[in-house]
Amino acid sequence: MCSIEKINDKATKLAFDKRVVSATQQIHPYVKHRLYIAESTGIIPKKMYTSNGIIDDSIAEFYENGFDVDSDIHTIKIKLFKIANSNLETLFKKEAFHKDTISTNSILEEELDDLEEHYTMNADWDFVMNEELNDISYKQDHKHKHLFLYDDNNSSVLSEFDAEDIEPNRSKQILGSLYSWMPLHVSSVIDLLVFGKLSFEDIAKVKSIEVSRVEFIYEEVKKQFKDHLD
Structure with a gap:
């Protein structure tokens, strides 16, 4: 050369x-x-x-x-x-699966127990959606109470859901509850949109799913979020 x-x-x-x-x-x-x-x-x-x-x-x-x-x-x-x-x-x-950290196994088992009508778990120990994502449960009164107070200063999630006018303390509690109970595959789709700034088409490529599935997940989460505010 x-x-x-x-x-x-x-x-x-x-x-x-x-x-x-x-x-x-x-x-x-x-x-x-x-x-x-x-x-x-x-x-x-x-x-x-x-x-x-x-x-x-x-x-x-x-x-x-x-x-x-x-x-x-x-x-x-x-x-x-x-x-x-x-x-x-x-x-x-x-x-x-880690035995020496906090008891994540029991938490995941309890969550699956609460959500078994809506979600299932694959062989790799991860939440997956059933054929129809017809309910995303993030109620605040679950018996196991594995919820956290969302304290991220970024309001991007609220903006995406057109909910910027919610009282701050209530919005933190609702978002904490939302992320506590959304299966990881679902919340990653929302985060790719909100924090990754990706289009539905790009998210579909990243997640190896159909664009229509990404759109459905987004609309269903947004709907359930708004219903929870009423």
């Missing part, structure tokens, strides 16, 4: 690396919020994992999997979101 080709090759790789860094900017809020929810609901121990760590691992995996140096930022972003989302799901499943 001649000197000019080497310079051009390095410039191309540098430009690609810059696009990768740029693509991660939207992933940070999403990963940070997923970890916050997992900590608050007892899925993972507090302060054991960081968004930087999850994203760094995802970037490393992205490069290891091979890449097209000519990929645009959007293509890179969707691939990184998909990897980060998969890594988070793996982490949550692993911690659900």
